[in-house]
Each structure stands twice: as structure tokens, then as C-alpha cells.
Amino acid sequence: MWYWLEPRTWIQKIMGWGTFVVCLLFFPFAVMINLGLSFFRSIVPSKYRIVKDKVIIVTGASSGIGQCIAMEYAKKGAKLVLAARRKEKLEEVRQACLDNGARDASICPTDVSNPEACENLIKFTVDTYGRLDVLVNNAGSADICAFEEYEDTKKFRKTVEVDFWGNILTTRYALEHLRRTRGQIVVTCSIAAVVPYPKQSFYNASKAALLNFYDTLRVEPIGQSVAITIALPGFIVSELTSNGPKGHIPRWWPMMKTEDCAKKIVDAALANNRWALVPFWYSFNVLFRVFAPELLEVPPRMFLLGKPPNKGVKLMSESVLGKDNSHKAFQSLKAFAE
Template identity: 55%
Template sequence: MENLVRRVRSLLVNSVGYVMAGFLLLVLPAMLPWLILYRIFERITREEKIVVGKVVLITGASAGIGRHIALEYATRGAIVVLVARREHLLREVAAKCMANGARDAAICPADVSKQDECKRIVDFTISNFGKLDILVNNAGTAKSGLFAEQKNTDDVKAIMDLDFWGNTLTTKYALNQLRRVRGQVVVISSVAAFVPYPKQAIYNAAKSAIVQFYDTIRAEPVGQDITITVVLPGFVESELTKGGPKDHIPSWWPMLSTPSAARAIVEAAVAGKRYHIVPFWYATWLPYKVFAPELLEWPPRMFLLGKPPTRAVETICNTVLGKDNTQKLFRALPEWVI
């Protein structure tokens, strides 16, 4: 009798879920025109942020996207504070920022994977310029490899320490200053926040956690006092993508140039956007994440890992082709696309 009750209860719960999903699918098309009108109204009434003379703190500014974000703000007449571990590269970026039109440029060598360093860079900015208007959380790192094969847990923790804690704790220490001037946090996440890209489990998790963190901050009282712009870039030519293993990214995959990515990021920030996916076509993957997440898993499983997309496909192929031929077929797929 108890088993029957459990089954009935489970059936009712699942039925409610299916009914709600069906209702949303029916309502969504009717809501689209209103959502489009809302977005148009929002764009018309949105005021672009003037960054001339604003103090902009940028982490991970020594190379890659961070370097070019600094240069973009410099051309708009901002005061830039550049943070990274490599001091000699920071000096080069600072000099270039001054040549590009920055009102001033200061460097603060630091490792934001350490909590006290997150506080120190904010204190440095305030002591030198008296305020902080825009915080750009860009610093990040990644390590490629299947999670089940990771032997050094320190490497795994290091990614979260920098990509998540280095991001959120810097924001924590900057909040009072940002609230005072109704400032802005610009967050560099990644499309990996919603795409299950293999061999990047911890990196993907950190980028996803960042998005949820700032979504929650928006709902809290502080979210009414500051602007939060979350940017989700796809694959960009940088040290992270160029320095990865050969089988990490297909050679034919479209890569956005670093200057183009940085320009899009700063333009989104200046426009005060809540979210911005760069380039825009990655947004076409979002419906799959919501309505058919398994379809996002199949291509990387086949073409990057050389595995059948599902157990059912594997069983069918084993029956038709034989187990050995099935393994050879799927192992050959990565060689065709990489």
C-alpha cells in the first residue's frame, strides 16, 4: 500500500511539472511581443555611462582580455588601476594606456586568489584616487583534463580560488565604495557557465557560480545601488585558449580576436547591460540548455571525447557494427574535427 501511495504521489508531482512546462511553452509565444517591446523601451531609456575621469579597477590586466579592456577604458579617458601578478607586463600596459588617452594609470601587482590581496587592491585604489567607480573582475585561470582523472586537488582548488573567490571577494571589499558613487561591477564570466564543455568541469562550475552569485546580489538591497554587467564570452584568442592542449578546441572553431572581445565587453558595460554574450550567436544555445540539455552534451561527447552520445546509440552501434568497430568509429571522430 505504501509503495502504491509513493507511486501515485510521484506521478502527481511529475504531472504538475509537465503541465507547468506545457503552460509556459504555450504562454511564451504570446509574451514575446511584450518582452521585445520592453527591451526596446529599456534600450531607449537607458543612459550610457560616461567613463571620462572615472576610476576603473581591472583584475587580470597584464595580458589577454584584461589588457585590452584596460586599453578600451583608456581610450575613453578613464583612470585605470591595473592588477595582475606580473609586474613587468603591468608596466607595459600602463604605459600603453597613458599613450591611448587614460587620465592616469597605476599598477598594483597582486594575486587575487588570496583574500587579503583582494582587499589590498581596493585599498590601494582608494588611497591613490580617493574613489572607485568601476570594478572589472576579469582575472581567471583554467586547467584542461577530465575531472575523474584529476590527481592533484590543489590544481582544482586553485581554479576556484581565482575564478570564483578572487572575483566575489574583490567585489565584497569594493561594495561600500561602489555604493557610495552608485558604481558598477563588470563581471567576465563565460559561455561555459551554461555549456557543458568537457575537460573544464571546475572552470565551468566557477563561471556558472559567478553568474548565480551576481544574479542573487541583484535581488539583494545592494543590487539597487550599483550596476552589474555580466559578460559571457565564447572562445577568445588569449593565453588561456592558446596555451591549452591541442585537443582542447577544434582548429576550425571560430575564435573572436581579443581586441574585438574587449571592445564588446566595454561597450556592454558602458551601455549598462545586465548580460551580454560575445559573440551573440552563442545565445542560440540557451534554449537547448533549458528545454533539451542532453543535446548540448552529445556533440562534445562525440567529437571531443570520442564517445557515443548515449548508451542507446552505443548499444545499437555495437549490434550493427560490432563493439570493436564502434570504438574505432567514435575514437576517429575527434581526429576529423580537431
């Protein structure tokens, strides 16, 4: 009880609320300043827009967004190092990049979950071209499964090793070379970093870790010498999404073409933008995450799991329709999504 009477306690409370009010009042000006800086960056020539002859690594380049990102850089005359596990697919992408304008293109079969393979990728690049200008960390995997359905830890550990550690390891080994060229890191993260999408808990967690990791790097000394662009794509037509189980993505959900997504990501990197929400209308997820997180959980529960959004709705539905009919009604929403 005496704790509440201590002067220090009241001073801390007043300072805390005072800080909150000041930040709240400053927020509109901060938004306008940020928009102004973004516009300024978009019109001022940037060294990141000059791609010709730059050495660029693209991981996960054998298919999907990674393949299309490689093609975008190829059209601009880059020298590419294509990395992924499937050598045959990399050969096909390499030839396509050369046909579309790449000054040179090499392949380096790499499993980014293996630290030695990540180190070898950077060494191969520097030995071949003598420098590294841009590291595109795109490699990723997704295992669609509810957390309680995992029988052992090996399966979900693989997801974390690829989606999180694969990025961190390549960044660590590339750091000194990127600092030397004052280069850039482009990260294919995911809107899953801020959205609690069901049955991909470890994928979501890995992407959230990536987002915070690279945001933190911007504050640390590396952020003064190496530019970082983080892409947060939503559902894209790609090999990763097409291999998922039926109903994991609602059939009526708007999907962006892989080529369009890759172009948006590369455009954001060339403009040295901090983030790229692709497509932009996915920004509503960020607003809901901050101001109405409970509502963000409603659609996936209803349309993907076929469950009531909360206990209140469940009790009301069961009291009106009956337990069996209520269950059937929500299951029909799931069937509609499939």
C-alpha cells in the first residue's frame, strides 16, 4: 500500500503518461515527415538504381519469387549468382537470365540450412567475381500443419533452419563484402510476420523473427553502411503456395502473379525503400494487428478452420441453431473456402 504513496512512483507515472501524450501529438507530423522522405527518395537518383555489372546473389532462385527476382535483375544487366538446392532448375534459370540481358550468371547449389553451404556460397561469389553488391535472401519453405499435429521436432526445425537461420547465416558471411561495396540486402519476408495465419505457426514465427532481426540491423552499425529492404508479400501464385493442402488458401482469395510481385520487390530495392508490402492493400493487416488484433483472427478461424470466432459467438450460435446445426454452419464456411 505504501508503494503507491512514494513520490518516485507518481513521478514515473506522470513521466510515462507525459511521454505517451507527446508521442501521440507528434505522430501526425512523424507520418508527414516519413511520407516526405519516401517521396524524396523516389525522385532523387540513387546508386541502388544502377544495377549493370553489379554482383547479386539470389537464394531460392530455382523457382517462384526468387526466379522472377533473378530475371528482373538480369534485364538490368546484373551479374548473378543463383543459389538453391536443385541444380537442374538452376541451370534453366541461369540460361533464361543470360537470354534476358544478364552480363553473367553462375549457379551455386546451396542448402541454406547448412552453415558450411552458406559460407561456401559467399566464398564462391567473391572468388568468381571479386565482390558482392546485393544479397537477395529469398530462400524459404513452409510446412502446413497445426502445432499439436507435429509428431516430432525434426519437421518444424527444418522450417526454422531454412526460413530464419538461412537468412542469418548468409548475411553473416556476406557482411564484410557488403560493407566494402556499401551494398544492399533484400529480404523476402512475408505478411505472415504480422498475421496469425493458422497451420503455419513456425513459418509465421520465422518470418516475424526475420522482420525484427533486419529492422534491428538498421539500428546497429551495419545499417549505416548496408541498405536493407524487407519485402512482405501476401499470397502469391508460386510453387510454395500451390503445394499447400486444399483449403489452406481460400479459393476466392485474390492472388498476385509471381512476376508482378518480383517486379514490385526489385523496384522497392532500387528505390532503397525500407519495406515493400506486396500487394499494397495487404497494409490493412498491419493496422488491424495494432488496433484490432481480435478481429484479425476472425476470418481464418471461420473460413479456414470452420470454427466460431470466439466463445460468445459459439454460445449464441448454439443457443439459436443448436449445437449440431451450429457446427454444420461453420463447417460450410470452410467448405466454401475450399
